[in-house]
Amino acid sequence: xxxxxxxxxxxxxxxxxxxxxxxxxxxxxxxxxxxxxxxxxxxxxxxxxxxxxxxxxxxxxxxxxxxxxxxxxxxxxxxxxxxxxxxxxxxxxxxxxxxxxxxxxxxxxxxxxxxxxxxxxxxxxxxxxxxxxxxxxxxxxxxxxxxxxxxxxxxxxxxxxxxxxxxxxxxxxxxxxxxxxxxxxxxxxxxxxxxxxxxxxxxxxxxxxxxxxxxxxxxxxxxxxxxxxxxxxxxxxxxxxxxxxxxxxxxxxxxxxxxxxxxxxxxxxxxxxxxxxxxxxxxxxxxxxxxxxxxxxxxxxxxxxxxxxxxxxxxxxxxxxxxxxxxxxxxxxxxxxxxxxxxxxxxxxxxxxxxxxxxxxxxxxxxxxxxxxxxxxxxxxxxxxxxxxxxxxxxxxxxxxxxxxxxxxxxxxxxxxxxxxxxxxxxxxxxxxxxxxxxxxxxxxxxxxxxxxxxxxxxxxxxxxxxxxxxxxxxxxxxxxxxxxxxxxxxxxxxxxxxxxxxxxxxxxxxxxxxxxxxxxxxxxxxxxxxxxxxxxxxxxxxxxxxxxxxxxxxxxxxxxxxxxxxxxxxxxxxxxxxxxxxxxxxxxxxxxxxxxxxxxxxxxxxxxxxxxxxxxxxxxxxxxxxxxxxxxxxxxxxxxxxxxxxxxxxxxxxxxxxxxxxxxxxxxxxxxxxxxxxxxxxxxxxxxxxxxxxxxxxxxxxxxxxxxxxxxxxxxxxxxxxxxxxxxxxxxxxxxxxxxxxxxxxxxxxxxxxxxxxxxxxxxxxxxxxxxxxxxxxxxxxxxxxxx
Numbered sequence: 001x002x003x004x005x006x007x008x009x010x011x012x013x014x015x016x017x018x019x020x021x022x023x024x025x026x027x028x029x030x031x032x033x034x035x036x037x038x039x040x041x042x043x044x045x046x047x048x049x050x051x052x053x054x055x056x057x058x059x060x061x062x063x064x065x066x067x068x069x070x071x072x073x074x075x076x077x078x079x080x081x082x083x084x085x086x087x088x089x090x091x092x093x094x095x096x097x098x099x100x101x102x103x104x105x106x107x108x109x110x111x112x113x114x115x116x117x118x119x120x121x122x123x124x125x126x127x128x129x130x131x132x133x134x135x136x137x138x139x140x141x142x143x144x145x146x147x148x149x150x151x152x153x154x155x156x157x158x159x160x161x162x163x164x165x166x167x168x169x170x171x172x173x174x175x176x177x178x179x180x181x182x183x184x185x186x187x188x189x190x191x192x193x194x195x196x197x198x199x200x201x202x203x204x205x206x207x208x209x210x211x212x213x214x215x216x217x218x219x220x221x222x223x224x225x226x227x228x229x230x231x232x233x234x235x236x237x238x239x240x241x242x243x244x245x246x247x248x249x250x251x252x253x254x255x256x257x258x259x260x261x262x263x264x265x266x267x268x269x270x271x272x273x274x275x276x277x278x279x280x281x282x283x284x285x286x287x288x289x290x291x292x293x294x295x296x297x298x299x300x301x302x303x304x305x306x307x308x309x310x311x312x313x314x315x316x317x318x319x320x321x322x323x324x325x326x327x328x329x330x331x332x333x334x335x336x337x338x339x340x341x342x343x344x345x346x347x348x349x350x351x352x353x354x355x356x357x358x359x360x361x362x363x364x365x366x367x368x369x370x371x372x373x374x375x376x377x378x379x380x381x382x383x384x385x386x387x388x389x390x391x392x393x394x395x396x397x398x399x400x401x402x403x404x405x406x407x408x409x410x411x412x413x414x415x416x417x418x419x420x421x422x423x424x425x426x427x428x429x430x431x432x433x434x435x436x437x438x439x440x441x442x443x444x445x446x447x448x449x450x451x452x453x454x455x456x457x458x459x460x461x462x463x464x465x466x467x468x469x470x471x472x473x474x475x476x477x478x479x480x481x482x483x484x485x486x487x488x489x490x491x492x493x494x495x496x497x498x499x500x501x502x503x504x505x506x507x508x509x510x511x512x513x514x515x516x517x518x519x520x521x522x523x524x525x526x527x528x529x530x531x532x533x534x535x536x537x538x539x540x541x542x543x544x545x546x547x548x549x550x551x552x553x554x555x556x557x558x559x560x561x562x563x564x565x566x567x568x569x570x571x572x573x574x575x576x577x578x579x580x581x582x583x584x585x586x587x588x589x590x591x592x593x594x595x596x597x598x599x600x601x602x603x604x605x606x607x608x609x610x611x612x613x614x615x616x617x618x619x620x621x622x623x624x625x626x627x628x629x630x631x632x633x634x635x636x637x638x639x640x641x642x643x644x645x646x647x648x649x650x651x652x653x654x655x656x657x658x659x660x661x662x663x664x665x666x667x668x669x670x671x672x673x674x675x676x677x678x679x680x681x682x683x684x685x686x687x688x689x690x691x692x693x694x695x696x697x698x699x700x701x702x703x704x705x706x707x708x709x710x711x712x713x714x715x716x717x718x719x720x721x722x723x724x725x726x727x728x729x730x731x732x733x734x735x736x737x738x739x740x741x742x743x744x745x746x747x748x749x750x751x752x753x754x755x756x757x758x759x760x761x762x763x764x765x766x767x768x769x770x771x772x773x774x775x776x777x778x779x780x781x782x783x784x785x786x787x788x789x
Contacts, residue, residue, distance in 0.1 A: 009033050010063035011074060013044055013054035014104035016116045022102060023054075024063045028073040029143075030150040033059070036074070039082030039089055043075040043118050043135050051075060051118045051135055055084060055107055076135050078120055078160050080153065083351040087406045088369055094402055098758070099781060100765060101392055109391040110367040112344035114162055124149055124158035132161070162344075171205040172339055173197060173219070175577045177227040179517035189218035194227065198518070198576050199527065202339050205230060254293060258286050261434040262293045265412060268432075269298060269375060274405040278381075278426045279414040281436030282445065282672075283643025284607075287414045288318070289440075291377050292325045294412065295358055299329060303374020303409065304356040308365060308396065310383035312337050313570075313581055313601050318379065319360040326358065334361035334368060363388060363396040366403065374409040376400045380604050381413035381422060382636050387786040395784060397422075416643060417636040417674050420629075420681055421692040439647070446614070446645040446652030448670050454659040462549045462557060467615050467655045471558075474613040475565045475594045479650065481613035483554065483597045484641045486621050488571040489513035490553045491546030494521060494532075499539035503530075506537075507745045514546050515573065516553070526744035554617065555597040562595060570598035603641040609648030614641055619658045623665065626739050627788040628690045631665045635677050638669050689731075689754060691784065697761045698785035699751040699768060701735055705742060707776045714749050717771050721751060724767040728760040739789045750788075758783065 009027040014020070025044055027033070040056045063071060084107075092103040108116060122138055124131045133141075138149060152158035175197040183190045192212045197203065209216055222228040254262065261279060268275035281287045295305040307322065309315040312335050319333045330353075334346050350359070351369040359365055363386055366376075378386060378400060386396035397413065404411045413422060413431075425431040439445070451464045462485075463471070474481045491514045494503040503512045505523035512521035514532060521530040533542050546553070555569040568584050575581035588596045589608060596602060616638055623634045638656060646652020656669065668677035686693050701717070703710035718735050725732035734751035741748055753761045765781045772779075 009036075009059055009061060010071060011036060011059050012057040013042060013074075014057055014102065014107065015044075015046070015052050015054045016104050016108040016111065017052055020102040020105040020108060022057065022104065024065065024071050025074045026063075026071040028075070030146055031077070031154070035077070035154065037082050038086065039084035041078040041083060041115065043078060043120065045072050045075055045139070053078065053116055053118045054104065055089075056082075057089065057103065076122070076138060077153070081352070083115065083348065083369060085351075085369055087403070088367070090406065091367070091399065091402055095392075095394060095399070098783070099392060099394070100762060100769075106392060110364060112347050113340040114344040115347065121161045122149065122153070122158055123161050124152045169204045169206045171230050172202050172341075173205055173208050174202050174229045174231065175227075176229050178574070178577065179515075180519060182225075182227065183222075187218070189215045190222055190227075193218055193222060195518070195520075195529075197228065201337060201576060202578050204339075254289060255286065255438075255440065257436050257438065258290050258293075261290050261436065262297070264432075264434055265290070265294050265410060266297055269294070269303075269410040270301070272408065274401075274408050274410075276401065276404075276411040276413070276431055278418060278422060278431050278433045279412055279436070280418055280423075280426070280433055281414070281416060282439060283416045283640065284439040284647045285416070285436035286440040287379070287416075287436065288321055290436075291318075291379070291412070291414070292321065294375060294377070294410075295322065295329075296326060298375040298410075299326075299356050299358070301374065302356055303372050303407075304370045305358045306365060306368075306370060306373060306376045306400075306403075307358065307360045308376070308378050308386075308400070309360070309362060310380050310385035310604070311601060312362060313575075313585065313606075314379065314604060315360055315362055316582055317585075317606065322358055322360060330355070330357035332357060332359045332361075332368075334359060334365040336362060336364060366396055366399045373403055373407050375412065376404050376409065377412045377414065379414050380640075382415045382417055382419040383604070384633065384786045387784075389782065389785075389787050393780065393782045393785075417639045420632050420678060420685070423678050424682060424692045444646065444651065445672050446642055446654050448642055448654045448656065448672065450661055450666055450670060451655050451657045452659070452661050453657045462554050462617055463615065464655075464657060467657065468561065470613055470653065470655060471595070471615065472562070475562055479594070479612045480588070480591070480608060480610045481595050481615065482602060482608075482611055482641070482644050483558065483595060483615045483617060484600070484603055485549065485551050485554050485597065485617040486599050486637070487548075487550050487618070488552070488573055488599055489522070489524075489550035490516035490556075491548050491550055493547040494544050495547050496536045496539065496541060497543045497545060498541040499536060501536070501538045503536070503544070507742075508740070509742045510740065513550065516556075517573075525740065549617070551597055551599060558595055558597060565595065566593035567595045567597060568593040570596060570602050572599070572601070575601075600637060600641075603637055603644070606644060607647055608644065610650075611645050611647065612650050612652050614645040614652070614654045616641055616654070616656045619656045620660060623660070623663060625789070628685070628688070629786070629788075631663075632681055635665050635669060635674075639672065639674065642669075642672070694754045695756065695758055695761060696784060697753040697758075697765075698782040698788065699735075699753060699765060700738070700780040700782060701749045701751065701768075701777060702746040702780075703774075703777045705745050705747050707747075707774075709774070710747055710777060711749075713772055713774060713777060717768060718751075720767055720771040721764060724764045725753070728755070728763045730755040730760050730764050732764065 011025050012022055013025055014022045038058050042054055042056050043051050044054050046052045092106045095106055096103045121132050121134050181194045193215055196211055265277055279287055298305050307318055309318050315335050332346050353371050388394045401411050426433040453464050471481055493511050494514050505512055505528045507526050507528055508523055512523055515522055519532050521532050551569055551571045555567050559567045568588055570584050623630055642654040645654055701714055714735050722732045731754040735749040738748040738750045753764055755761050768779055
């Protein structure tokens with residue numbers, strides 16, 4: 001594209017694809033300088049003819065370019081109005097400085113797929129007939145022709161066509177069957193299609209046929225059989241969600257404690273500066289009612305509301321609660337399980353809005369361009385899902401605080417078992433706390449009983465006799481029970497009886513999990529699959545025995561034990577089909593099943609008044625992980641799970657199975673005493689110099705397993721890190737092999753950095769970046785890590 005050399009303006013553009021650099025481009029002379037505004041997405045040339053999408057960050061009349069280097073011209077705008085406002089750009093800038101990464105990399109991870117694609121065409125309406133040109137063809141037109149297209153774009157007679165324009169890309173394939181697949185064993189293409197949809201969720205017909213080559217006839221057969229449905233991508237999820245809306249709850253007045261919390265939060269919301277509050281309330285105390293009352297008041301003041309949940313299941317429940325309580329309010333739902341087209345539509349709609357609205361979603365919704373954000377709520381604020389680990393690392397609480405600070409709004413953190421650091425801030429007076437100490441309606445917390453399973457007759461016996469007896473009695477009374485096992489699949493180990501070895505992932509050296517319904521062995525870390533049965537890779541025998549218990553096996557055994565009573569299962573595997581999560585929860589809420597087995601997905605937020613029994617099958621699962629938060633997470637999970645019982649008029653009972661009845665955590669779980677647990681835990685952390693008494697970061701170092709010099713280079717790096725640590729006042733622990741030392745063919749070492757401030761830790765991190773020149777070795781700095789594996 002030709003540069004107008006008479007215009008001296010230069011523009012900074014953050015690329016949304018590797019190398020994620022921020023590059024300088026010259027004005028192309030086709031648009032007035034006022035057209036190019038910060039936040040606008042633009043297509044720009046890179047290298048020899050390649051076009052990339054970038055975000056325009058700013059402009060300047062000068063550019064610092066190396067001698068003899070001339071800036072390339074800007075390409076073409078991808079919209080007339082910027083989809084990112086000044087607040088969004090400031091947020092990315094702040095995160096980039098904090099994490100030491102480019103703004104383009106941040107937007108590449110949070111923008112919907114369609115907003116990152118350069119496969120855009122421009123349509124121009126003329127008196128003769130509409131004309132459509134791809135960007136590359138547009139760039140090669142004579143300058144006079146380019147100017148006509150630019151004028152048409154500004155006048156509204158031309159516009160950019162979204163990448164999703166092919167029929168096959170607008171047709172969404174939805175899974176309508178559950179494993180085991182109802183097809184012939186030799187129908188390999190059909191099985192491959194079903195497996196792909198099971199792993200990836202709803203995808204376009206174009207993407208599905210591209211992933212499974214030559215599968216069009218198999219797809220047609222599956223559609224005819226009703227195992228796969230094809231619909232327009234904007235129809236996804238709407239019918240199921242509307243059909244599963246529960247009947248409205250009978251209205252009730254806020255309790256004095258709830259009203260006091262609302263009044264305090266409203267006063268903070270109307271203060272001249274940003275504010276934060278911790279809503280600390282026992283399970284069943286009505287925290288959601290406080291959220292809804294605050295949302296109504298915030299909207300009346302002309303501000304938007306963002307309600308965040310740690311998991312999709314809770315976001316769906318919260319979305320339904322808002323829809324019923326505030327039916328007249330513009331309401332949006334945003335989470336990662338939605339198809340890309342729907343997420344893009346929501347993003348564009350919010351970018352164009354000027355009136356306040358309510359958005360419900362998971363942590364990724366924090367980056368949506370809401371107008372005038374006044375209130376952000378993080379429900380179950382203690383949950384580790386609010387921390388992003390992959391791509392780039394961020395803590396949702398910190399991002400939320402930055403967003404409310406921009407508009408002098410209110411951040412409300414809600415939990416029955418707050419994060420220890422959050423509660424420490426409240427106790428120190430830096431975070432005002434609102435307390436709900438009683439359950440709504442006067443209900444009492446359930447009785448909790450510890451069960452020693454260290455001497456069970458067989459390791460394959462999932463439930464102790466007293467737990468089985470209580471479960472039988474509960475279903476015979478017509479009441480419901482929740483059984484929690486935080487491990488999905490049928491069996492976590494498949495043991496070869498001939499060579500005494502365990503089937504392992506070849507890319508991770510981690511035991512493969514047996515999934516009976518799919519007749520496959522799966523690696524839960526890299527996604528590797530192997531058919532079952534298949535020969536042992538060590539001795540080639542077929543003599544295996546599944547060991548251990550997963551939710552799939554537990555649900556199967558309980559269905560036999562409790563027949564004819566129905567047992568449902570809620571985990572990642574059983575909820576992959578669109579609408580299946582809502583269907584399972586709705587079915588259980590209607591009393592169509594009396595037992596719900598699941599992972600931690602069912603431990604938080606759900607309200608089932610007829611549930612009187614909760615059983616935690618293996619409470620030790622997370623207790624002995626190499627993580628300073630292990631006891632805290634276990635306590636939170638068990639307290640939240642226990643809180644699902646006895647929420648109605650009937651008393652509840654909770655059984656917790658453990659092999660170590662003497663662990664210090666249990667005394668506080670039995671008493672349901674979070675504050676006593678906090679006092680014990682905070683003393684241990686102070687003694688051992690862990691947060692909140694120090695700043696802690698985890699430097700993750702990875703390289704390909706076949707890179708021979710990797711460990712030697714990391715050993716040399718360790719000396720440089722320790723030297724820099726001594727100079728900066730940072731305690732450096734490691735580098736050492738990570739607990740998961742090999743994942744997806746990548747060797748993993750990690751290094752813990754402790755200091756009194758983040759700046760010193762960043763200095764040590766930049767030493768690591770400069771000390772290793774090999775492109776094979778990669779670094780990820782995780783500030784305040786939630787995952788130590």
